[in-house]
Amino acid sequence: MYFNIVNMVFIVNTLLMAISSITYPVIPLYIVGSGLGIVLAGIVTSIASIASFSSQIIWGYISDRIGKRSRVMLYGCIIMVLFFSLATIFSNNILVLLSSYILSSVGSAAVGVSSYALIADISSRDLGKNMSIYWAGGSLGWATPLLFAGWLLKTYGVMSIFLISLLISSMVLVLTIAIIFIDRDIAVKSNRGGRWSVKPIINLMKNKAFLALYISSFMFMVGDVVKNIYIPQYHAYRVGLGESLATAILSLASWFEIPAILLFGHLLSIVSGVSIYIASLASMALYLYFNSVVGNFITASIVMASYSIVWASYITSVSVLVPITVDAENRGLALGLVNSNFALANIASNIVISYMVSSYGYNQTFITVATIMLALALFIAIAFKLSRPSS
Template identity: 30%
Template sequence: MPSCYSLKASIQSLANMSHERRRIIGKTRLSPIIVIFAYNILFMAASGLLVPGTPLYLSTNGFDGNSVNLILSSIAVSSLIGQITWGYLSDRAMNRLFFLHLGTIGYAFGYFLMIFLRNRFVLTILLIATSFVGSASYPAAMALLSEISSVKNRGRLMGIFWSAASLGWAISVAFTGLIINELGGDYFFGLCSILYFASLILVYLGLRVKNTRASDVKEKNRVFPLSSIFSLEPPFLAFLLGSVVFFMADFTKNVYVPMFYAFELGLGMVTATLLLSLTSWLEIPINILFGHFSDKLGRKTIVLVAYMLCGAYMLVNSMVSSFEGALVAMSLYGFVWGAFSGASSAFAAELVDEGKRGIAMGLFNSSWNIASMLAPMSIGMLSQICGYRLMFSVMGVSMFLTCFLIIFGVRKKA
């Protein structure tokens, strides 16, 4: 790939190679990038079971609808607080691998213990606690990848990273209902635990580094988490707000669009979920393609493309009246997520200084949790009052308006 930077800039970039990258190179048995990608496949395979499987398991094991919603909201809040807290601490320690290990261990042991639990109250507490500890892992992995890549290839690598996530998700999500209905909760939690343990072993054996010394901690990171958030650059905060709006649209795609297809169009839940699976498979090559485009054309440009495609996706859904229309709409979303995933992850890393990437990635990942809390209270209520089609139209217009936030609010070039 031809370089778009001068030789002087390239030499300066090599001279300023991140602390984490210098500690890893020469210490690994496998390429750290390959290890992180393989970790992501296993990690997201577990998530593909847990995200749809947890409410299904709770609903079929004595929890009523209100309890399920309360538990899921508590898990989202726990993950939100955890991602911000662990991201802040990883910036202070400047050791992403420790927090990657910590989060994966938390998930693996937490779901292992759930195999033996029968008390609903204890299970609820453990679900929330596991979400808090486990949330340390993914932002650390993304921050680590951003620090062992360069500006020239970061978009492409983030695209491959999210393609690995789509692959893991697509493989496992198809079997979630079967595992819970036919095998039960013990096998469900046990398989999730095995996948997290496997990802932990892979990262532990594949990425070997020395422990970070206390002298490696940068003095500028010794601030309270809230101060760290407000010290982030305004372009990043504007981008973060735009990400929350985007993830509200993504939540709509995962929750309300399948309900619209299944019940209002009469396609049924099986067809609706198969269309979701189709989208995940389409995302695998498209993530890589748009990640490469973001290296060539710029992160901001590709993020804006994603927002405009998302707005178009919502407006198309407002007009869908048949299976063929639904197929076109869900195929379009493969391009939406493909454009957003790699470019946005690289963009988030490049809008802040290296010493703030942990909390920045924590906030960026937590924007999904924020959207998951806001969407039911806004988008969900709107769909109940005005119907799905008007709700899709409002969401589409919102995405187009959010483009102006990125155009005028994110002026820093990445």
């Protein structure tokens, strides 16, 4: 039964990340291409990030209280289907379209964090293997639509983007209903009673091991923002590769991530999760540093491909370390907090990074962030040595 659930959640995460891949980069392109301006595109992206950030924490908390992750996944699917339907029907109404896009992220957050926690609940013995399967699906889902999303928008318009998102979210809904029928033995017992409280968050932040993971995870995601936004700019405009080549190079890492994630899932049964996590922070620093000396298409491609190792080592190790550093009844909240760091980094770091780039240039910005990442790797090594969580 557990094997079937892991496979089904793998498909769910693949489809969920496909929705993100087909909307996250394309909707801002549509806004700018429609003559509505870069400012509006930035505002919509920021609001969607805020909605995703807060929703992942809230849904993680709710999934802990309810105890059934699949039920929260169902709520998220209904929200996605509802708002993607509205966006498809009223695609000519820009207000409805953009509002639906933002609100659909609330649903995707519910499915994402609950499916993540469900994998963690299944088996502590096979946690590394199961998480690697889960995140390999995420990379597959992210990489595939990048091949045709821009062409789809240009050829068939924005309605096609939301129609495909509606079809995919409907598939996720069907899979979630199937999971509900077969995961009856997987439940988290909550001792919180009926009251809502911020105490679980406070308790998590008092956990030194979790706090170290949370802070370093946020900084890693700042590096990920640099990789997704500023490194393509550097490749396109400073190295002189142009926009098409720069975006093509960006998709390279996603394909290499799939086997890399499966490899690190296997390594977690041999090597300490803490060691792999520290290595992921250090490798992010090296990745950013090497980008500061990229000078042509070949070196840009090689360095970008190496990001697959950076991401794979991070996502597999953090997915194992978070569940074992917190109590089972706080697992959904803890994973929601860590997973929401991607959205938080997008909200918080863009202003700082863009200022650094405009003031000091791309190269110096990459080196500065790389130096911070190396310092963090050392900090985490010390923090985990003191707290000594099991791994």
